[in-house]
Amino acid sequence: MMTSQRTPKLTPRGAATRTRIVEAAANLIREHGAAGTSLDDVMAASRTSKSQLYHYFANKDDLLRAAAWQQTDRTMESQRPELDQLDSLPALRRWRDKVITARDEAKDLGGCPLGSLANEIADGDPQTHAVLQKCFTAWASPLLTGLTTMRDQGQLRPDADPDALAEGIMAALQGGLLLSKTYRTSRPLARALDMAIEHVESYSTDTRKSVIPDQRQEL
Template identity: 50%
Template sequence: MSRPENVQAGRTLTPRGAATRARIVEAAAELMYVKGVNATTLDDVRAASSTSKSQLYNHFPDKEELVRAVVASRAAQILERERGYLQRLKSFRGLVRWRDALVQRNALQNGAYGCALGSMASELADQDDQARTVLAQSFVEWEGLLAAGLQRMRDSGALRADADPEKLATGLMAALQGGYLLAETAHDIRPMEVALDMALDHVRSFLTA
């Protein structure tokens, strides 16, 4: 679990220090999303966040620490967003709304940059075990939100008794992440739409009505 923004390495930050740290992390997150983690330099982050070299290194002594902070920040943001859609999921219509929101958000960039978590995972899985662990836990929680919603659908009788919420959730997550990747490569949202719609069709096959 990440530290609160006003706590760093065992010391409490001043409000000004916490604001500077948050500004650095947000600038780094945007750069790493667009350019990639490996292509983003600390000089890039310093310029984008309008901080001095001493300020940057005071908060993040090396790029590895900054990357881990970005991973934790992005994971928290995305999971908070997904909880808003999925914590009360109890119908197929709700799943369609979730699908539509993701597609519409990605369509704003023509699918160009993919999933923020998925993109970092592809770069960091073999580079930083701590970051990989946070990313893996985030995907588990995201998939768990889907599985819990599908379980509620089965419990209410909306899904047949032989539906497996966990397997269906895994299929939806695989379709989502694969769709993100194909859309990113093509700079076209259509592959993401197709992948998610096929996964939803599979869920639909278990509906009782």
């Protein structure tokens, strides 16, 4: 009822097939985009038949939505455990490192699978559009939680807006991934994330490393 329209009984075998389909679709979409992935491709990659696709999903859009969820889960999973404990500047930096490493390892695959989808789907089906929003929000949620904790614990000044900070980090992440995908280097992503984290740091109450670090040297 969430991703599929009716919810047939779903025996173990059926559930396994459904999972195989979604994972295959998510992989293909990550590599070739939604428009570049045909149902025949999904069939081949998941060793299923057309009737199976349409047994478990209402249509291609429905499958796309399921794949988006899957991709979100997978992405977040790949950033754990760091993702779940983003409540200090060092923790943010560790997460940054993990994100960059992940990109390096999967460099041949495009940038952010969610970003690609969002760009591609943005118009079209409003239902799918809503799913994309939720995916982004889910992804950003640990960030928001961590930043809120930091502020409440006094690591960040009271006037720090966790919501704005989290959104800034997400934007840096997405933009960095896009540029990294285009230029085929992790450098843009690294710079963007550093920028975002320094931005958080500028709200830090720890004056030891508050901004204007070595301003002395050029006075």
